[in-house]
Amino acid sequence: MASEQDELIAHDPRSATANSGHSRIPPRGQHTAPGRIKTFFTPGRVLILLVAVAAVIAAVLKSPCRIGGWGAPEVYFAGCYSDWTGLWTSRGLAGDPWAAFRFDSSFEYPILIAVVVTIIALLAHGLTNISESLGIEVGSNLVFYDLNFVAVIALWIFVTVMVAKLAGIRYWDAAMVAVAPGIIFAGFINWDMWAVAFMVAAMWAFAKHRYGWAGVLIGLGTAVKLFPLFLLGAIAVLAIRSGRYYPLLLTTAGAAIAWLAVNLPMMLFNPAAWAVFYEYSSEREPGWSSIWQAYGTATGNTISGEQLSGYAFWSFFIACAAIAVIGLTTKHRPRLAQLLFLIVAAFILVNKVYSPQFVLWIIPLLVLALPNWRDFLIFSVAELLHFWAIWGHLASQTSGYDSQHQLDENLYLAAVALHVTVLIYLTIRVIVDMYDPVNDPVRTTLSETSHPMLPDDDPIGAEFDGAEDKFVLRRSLS
Secondary structure, X not given: OOOOOOOOXXXXXXXXXXXXXXXXXXXXXXXXXXXXXXXXXXXXXXXXXXXXXXXXXXXXXXXXXHHHOOOOOHHXXXXXXXXXXXXXXXXXXXXXXXHHHOOOXXXXXXXXXXXXXXXXXXXXXXXHHHHHHOOOOOOHHHHHHHHHHHHHHHHHHHHXXXXXXXXXXXXXXXXXXXXXXXXXXXXXXXXXXXXXXXXXXXXXXXXXXXXXXXXXXXXXXXXXXXXXXXXXXXXXXXXXXXXXXXXXXXXXXXXXXXXXXXXXXXXXXXXXXXXXXXXXXXXXXXXXXXXXXXXXXHHOOOOOHHXXXXXXXXXXXXXXXXXXXXXXXXXXXXXXXXXXHHHHHHHHHHOOOOOHHHHHHHHHHHHHHOOOHHHHHHHHHHHHHHHHHHHHHXXXXXXXXXXXXXXXXXXXXXXXHHHHHHHXXXXXXXXXXXXXXXXXXXXXXXXXXXXXXXXOOOOOOHHHOOOOOOOOOOOOOO
């Protein structure tokens, strides 16, 4: 992604005229200067503009709640529900911006989310006081919501640019992140985008061979949400296969140090508040749109929180073991993004809950693991149907309307089943590409643009890019 100041001259593998061959690389346009980028509309700026347009659309879609408030059932009918405003009052932030760190805290989120929330809450209270001193009446909860909204847009831009950098010569694949319907509709519910930003930043640091910093970013991301930790699992599979353990050890050490650095003070001085998140997670019963909740709703059976903790853990453990076997049995070493996508998808499938904003976790990984607009649109449609189904289902429980005016429960369960089916389909698509790399667009593009300055087969692989196999779980043909 060169800037307009760069005079980038490189060999252009495309033919000078359009052709209809089977090459995955598009023909050069008649106004293209081969290998040269010198324009205001660089790829990075175009991607930022796309995010800006998508953010405006998101702001318009969320405007009914900004204007009319976040009361039920209207918040569900409008599809503009947000945890931000609910937690502002229910967790005491409206009266005390430091509520997440009090000894009697009930804030059920990891430590770095508590830090982010506290900083934004302090800003919200400060801006509200300034406005009121100027005679301008403004609700502090609305200011808190708007500040979080702006922060997510900034993170969205950051994630899009990082995905473009991670995609290498396929940087336009990041346009899927820039205009993702899943982010437009569900990106402004909770603080998940912070964890996504840490995850892609860790992937970028790893791709640049900065393993210590990659570990630090993984540790910080894990202090926001759990899923950035799964990057270590993907690295571990590649380390075992290639016999190169240095990146894994250094990254793991950085992650452990960073996680402890941000968690240890709270663990020592306010263990009760620190433990709220972990106690809540262990005791939580089946949550909305999980396979466990769908099963209970369909059959009438009840699964306790303690039982579910065991079911979810062992299901994920078995899935990870299967992914490790897949990663060690493919003919060609899989890409890091492919393995990470499979791990995160497995976690989503068997997790205790599937909140609508969890779609953010998978979008950048899908773009990097399976950069295909058709599959991305299939995924987006399924997630949008689920997005509206869950709100319709919640509206039916809060509105008090007659049943004929409500969303049928079977439709909600069908939307959950569709979400699960599409995620399994994408998982299979990635596994097929792992076993048959000729269908992998990333590796195909790299092979057709062979250049000493380009990666061999994995733009994010770092030490593992082009590495020879040292350990595999398949019978040798020799």
